[in-house]
Amino acid sequence: MNRYHVFIMFLSVLALSGCISHPQTAEEFRKAVPAAFSAKVETFEVDRPFRQVARTFQKMGPNCLAKTIKTTSQTNMSYQVIVTTYKPTVVVTGKKAELHVQQHHEQGVLNVSKEPDGGYYILVADAQPVTQTKTRIDLYRPSMSNGVLIQAVKNWATGENIGCPDLTK
C-alpha cells in the first residue's frame, strides 16, 4: 500500500463518515464552487440578447445533454466500463436563464457520498440580461475536467460554433 492508497482511503473514510458532502441543489452548488479545489466560477459577457441565449439553452440543453454514455478503457491489467447518465435542467424566467447539468454513474463508479436526485451537479450556467444586446454569463464549472461540456455551453452562450459536446471525452 503506497501513500496514494492511504490518501484515497482517508478520503473515503471521511466521506463515509459524513465529513464530505456534495451539493444537493443547484443553489448549494453555486455556493460551494468558489471554495472548491476542483471547481471555479467564470464570468463573462456575450454580445447576444438574453432571449436568444435563453432559447439556445432551452433547445441545446435537452437535445445534447439528456444522454446516457458508455465508455470503455483498457490496459494490460484492467478493463473498465463506465455508464453515465446526464440530466440537463433549464429554468427560464423574465430576468434569468439557468442551465443545470447533473451526472449520475449507472455503472463503473462507486459513490461514497449522498447523491442528489438526478445525479451530482457538475455545471450550472446562469444567464442574465445586461443591456438589450448583451448578456452576462456566470459559469459554475469544474476546473480540471469536462472541458468539452464547458466549451459547448460557452458556445451556446456566444452563439458561435453551436453543437453538442461529445460527452465521452
Next chain:
Amino acid sequence: MTPLALNRATGNPLDIGRIAFIVLLFCTASLLAGCFGSKTYPNTLDKNLHVHTVTDSGSWFSRVRAAVDIHRVGEDCALVYEGTVQLADPKTDIGIPPHRWSYLVFVFGSSSFFANRSGTITYETLLKARPNYHFEVAVRYRNDMYHVGIRENLPNQSTGREIEPLELSACQSVTGRK
C-alpha cells in the same frame, strides 16, 4: 499413415490446440457477425435521405467513425432494427420508406489508440418521409463537438424546413399509436 492422421488417432495435443483455435476463430466471427447486432442496411429503396458527413477527431492518435442505425417504428411504437449505414464517405444516399415512421440513430464512435479508450455518443430522432420529399442531412464531428441537422426539402426545390429532433417518447402522440 500421414502425420495428421497420426495426430487424430493419438489425440495429439497439437491437434487439439489446432481444433480449439478454429473453434475460437469461428466463435469470434459469429460474435462479430451476429451477437454485436450490427447488420448492413439493405438500402434498396429510392434514395430520399442525402447525408453529408464531415468527421475530424482533431488528433492523429484518435479516430471518429460515424454511422446511422435505421429502425422501423412498429406497432405500439416498438422498434425493429433494419440495419446500419456507415457514413464513411462525404456523401451517402439512403432510401427510407415513405408513408411511415422511421427512427434514426446517428452514432459517433471515437477511439483513442494510446489510451485504449473508446466511447459512443448518439443523436436520435423519429422521422417520417413523405413521398417525393427529400432530406438533406448534415452530420458533423469536429473538435469533440458534433452536430446533426436535418432539412426536409420540397420536391424539386432546394429550400425547405429544418426538422427538430423528435424523441422516441413522443412516438405515441405523433403517430397516433397506442
